[in-house]
Amino acid sequence: MVSLQSFRKLALSFPEATEEPHFEKTSFRVKKKIFATYDPKNKLASLKLPEIEQHVFTSADNGKIIYPVDNKWGKQGWTLVELQKVRKDLFADALTTAYCEVAPKKLAEQIRPKNP
Numbered sequence: 001m002v003s004l005q006s007f008r009k010l011a012l013s014f015p016e017a018t019e020e021p022h023f024e025k026t027s028f029r030v031k032k033k034i035f036a037t038y039d040p041k042n043k044l045a046s047l048k049l050p051e052i053e054q055h056v057f058t059s060a061d062n063g064k065i066i067y068p069v070d071n072k073w074g075k076q077g078w079t080l081v082e083l084q085k086v087r088k089d090l091f092a093d094a095l096t097t098a099y100c101e102v103a104p105k106k107l108a109e110q111i112r113p114k115n116p
Helices: 004-012 051-059 088-102 105-111
Strands: 017-022 025-030 033-039 044-048 066-068 078-082
Touching (some): 004 088, 051 078, 078 088
């Protein structure tokens, strides 16, 4: 299980990450681009993942806890995560991946350095 406080703490630990309102949700952004949102009503996170990583994360639990948004946004990488059920380590990896997908290369490399 991942609490909003844990979600917020991790998201805001990334370089230049900010928290801003997004309609009825909270969004986490880097350079004005959203990499994650939080839906308090449904206790869901939505993460912007690359297509390959979206498949990897959804395969981890057969799409029961992490699954693509069921529309064109899902095909663009937007992925829902049930915060009441997801393991903290799996969520941390998925959130880090979402940040690195959206952040400028120099900021992403601070989190995940390039392979030599």
